[in-house]
Amino acid sequence: MTGLIERLRALATRRETPCGAGTMVWHVWGESRPGLPPVVLFHGGSGSWTHWLRNIQPLVAAGRQVIAADLPGFGDSAPPPSGGDADALVRPLADGLNVLLGGEPCDLVGFSFGGLTAGLLLAEHPALARRLVLVGAPAMGVTPDRQFELKAWRHLPSAAEQEAVHRFNLAALMLNDASLIDGLALELHIANLMRDRMPRRRLAHTDILARSLPRVRCPVFAIYGAHDALYKAWIHQLEDAFEAAAPDFRGLVLIPEAGHWVPFERPEAFDDALLTVLTA
Template sequence: MLHTVLPDALTPELALALAGAERLTTCCQQAHTLWHAWGPPERPALVLLHGGSGSWTHWVRNIAPLRDAGWRVLVPDLPGFGDSDLPAGCSDVDQLPAHLHSGLQQLQSAGQCAVRVGVVGFSFGGMAGALWLAEHPQDATQLVLVGAPGMGLTVPERIPLKAWRHLASADAQTAVHRHNLMALMLHAPEALDALALRLHAANVQRDRMPRRRLSSTDIVARVLPQVQARVSAIFGEHDALYRGRLSELAVAMPQMAAHWGAWQLVPNAGHWVQYEAAEAFHAALLAVLGTGA
């Protein structure tokens, strides 16, 4: 059995909590997707999909509590990110459902995943989850969208992200990473700790799908009526993607989904809500999902 190599940046407590993760590989269209798994395979499965320019490490503060709540936690590096291959011709989220569907089927056939599955998608991963379950409604019974774009609601001011790849010095790149984390991902300055910075810096270097454009459209709003899973949403109170418009989104989403679950707003948190306010996020998520056991 292969095991996931944990980032050196993890605190000793997190490293201990995440130790022993299984490293699983699936293949679709000659591209390999890497999955990380915690908890016994016979448990109900919870698939966590990370955000854009990310990897499985977007969920480092959430995996152990969900495993301890009774789930088999499966966290892929989405195709084109982390240690997964970039499939030929894949340039945006609309080409990911085939890989996620095929990967889940392969894991289930190998006895690595139960039939009962829930999907939780963060940001870009929320878009991927919605498109996946619209195309393959039998794959999961629940979908939780966390800070998901693609709803057709824009904010007046563009999020001021800065480029970094052209910068020669590590210090200059780090300064930009700090700026971008506070501009998009986090709300409170104290949330930008050493772990968040190192995870982010490692993740963006492995982003091989840089020209994604569908997040600025209404693609998720258009497919939600096709999703047969129960759909719920969790957003940070200060999510930069919806600054000033979260109240509109809270009204709109139940009307979009064919099978609506619940809306959860986490106070004092930004876009990367599951990292910045992990305990409040867990309470919100478990209230939506119930326990896995």
């Protein structure tokens, strides 16, 4: 894992923007091109830019500049100046994108918690993006109750006990294919969890994204794994929910045999779907 991350990191330009008492870290690959806005990637909860490890190079190969954030409170980025949930990230993200992009709109792609955050951001700052792509985003008000339960791990005394819980949680929430749990997915998951400074997030279990999307002016696209653990049997209610919430909703793509972390689990199918909506 370390070699793959380091190779990608070595190819990137590291940028920093103000965030609370420290800075927010962004990684940039590729060059900007006229008529092709940068693709900005927001990772999921308890994650970092490495949630997109398998997707960055295909985007760059397609001619896009890619900017992957470590969201405030995750990865190498400082916590936001106040608050501990997605709404606290809006101001430092807006300020950071204005610094990086100079007021030009991007194509914004948000996975899970990052999708929720992207929706809140564009509801307040709609001019920041030319289009919004939501990937496995929660908080659409579709399910009557939580569809999964995770186990606690921080109190466990041994690394082996903690690792067993991490495997359980990856199966419960992130991945449909159990054969992918060991190896790279497990290593990334554990490394990112250790740097999560915002563990008390609750907005993902509300309908706040559905309530925010009416203020998002750009086209909205959605890509989900067909077996996303956030929704399970309710996954087919999502399209109607997006149609009702987003003024310019352009469609939902369901990736077969994929769970919640669809960019990692089915990277080829996901990359094809993402490049399609980015050129729509």
